[in-house]
Amino acid sequence: xxxxxxxxxxLSVSPGERATLFCRASQSIGSNLxxxxxxxxxxxxxLIYSASTRATGIPARFxxxxxxxxxxxxxxxxxxxxxxxxxxxQCNDWPPYTFGQGTKVEMx
Amino acid sequence: xxxxxxxxxxVKKPGESLRISCQxxxxxxxxxxxTWVRQVPGKxxxxxxxxxxxxxxxxxxxxxxxHVTLSIDKSIATAYxxxxxxxxxxxxxxxxxxxxxxxxxVLDFWGRGTLVTVSS
Numbered sequence: 024x025x026x027x028x029x030x031x032x033x034l035s036v037s038p039g040e041r042a043t044l045f046c047r048a049s050q051s052i053g054s055n056l057x058x059x060x061x062x063x064x065x066x067x068x069x070l071i072y073s074a075s076t077r078a079t080g081i082p083a084r085f086x087x088x089x090x091x092x093x094x095x096x097x098x099x100x101x102x103x104x105x106x107x108x109x110x111x112x113q114c115n116d117w118p119p120y121t122f123g124q125g126t127k128v129e130m131x
Numbered sequence: 132x133x134x135x136x137x138x139x140x141x142v143k144k145p146g147e148s149l150r151i152s153c154q155x156x157x158x159x160x161x162x163x164x165x166t167w168v169r170q171v172p173g174k175x176x177x178x179x180x181x182x183x184x185x186x187x188x189x190x191x192x193x194x195x196x197x198h199v200t201l202s203i204d205k206s207i208a209t210a211y212x213x214x215x216x217x218x219x220x221x222x223x224x225x226x227x228x229x230x231x232x233x234x235x236x237v238l239d240f241w242g243r244g245t246l247v248t249v250s251s
Contacts, residue, residue: 024193057237059176066226066241067168067176072234110176114236119178119192120166 025049025116029109029123035131042098044126046111051091055115058087058096061125062107071096072114098128106130133157135227135242142248143217150213151245153227160208161185164230166238167201167212171223181230182210217249 026049036042046056054074059067069078071087074094084099098105111123138152153165166181180191182201189201202211210227225245228238 055234055236057234059238061176066243067228067238068241069231069237069239072231072237078239112176112178112236112238114234117236118180118190119194120236121178122176124175 024119025052025113025121027111027113027121027123029111029126031126032124033127033129035129036101037131038103039100040131042101042105042128044096044098044109044128046089046094046096046123048092048094048113050116052113052115054090055113056087056089056094057112057114058085059110059112060105060107061110067110070109101128133229133240135229135240137225137227137242137245140246140248142250144251145217145219145249147217147249148213148215149217149247150211151225151247153210153212153242155208155210155229158229161205163232165201165203165210166228166230167199167210168226168228168238169195169223170226170244176226179212179225184208184210217247219249219251221247222249223247 028047030045056074058071061067075087108125108127134156136154161184167179169177179195182189184203228241231237231239
């Protein structure tokens with residue numbers, strides 16, 4: 024099973040600042056990585072797939088990069104609605120398509 | 132509009148059986164696998180299993196194999212997750228999600244979740 028490790032666990036950021044989240048896979052997964060956003064009391068929402076492709080309707084301030092074992096999600100200028108928990112998921116090796124443990128982005 | 136409507140919250144006792152549902156609408160149900168994801172309150176996401184609505188072919192995570200069963204009723208565009216004998220550790224929110232057709236493993240639409248509470 025591929026283990027996904029996210030860092031940091033919590034990221035404190037002020038509105039308008041840049042946020043950078045990291046995700047590492049225990050073995051190479053190519054570009055087969057997705058990012059999801061989850062707000063309290065809501066289901067996760069797909070942000071990014073194939074490491075760097077934004078899903079439909081996702082603002083351009085969200086960008087993804089990386090391949091192999093190291094991946095990054097960047098939010099260029101944090102908006103109030105972006106404070107949430109973010110999960111990465113490997114989509115290369117199944118079963119299962121494992122998730123990271125999440126990074127909480129909170130207001131500084 | 133794509134929607135996945137899940138059944139309501141359940142409260143059960145250990146050892147009881149349960150089936151929860153996920154009804155798809157706004158798209159061709161048989162074109163997209165359905166995946167189930169568990170989330171213990173306050174914790175992260177766990178990929179459980181998936182089912183192909185076309186032929187009911189399933190894949191289970193080793194962590195859930197033998198403890199849950201997936202099924203489909205194509206006639207009403209509904210997927211089911213069931214337990215024959217619940218444990219307290221099954222207390223969680225269970226999400227169904229639709230597989231994004233373009234890329235394996237990616238989940239592009241999610242239901243709102245069903246909270247299952249197992250307590251004596």
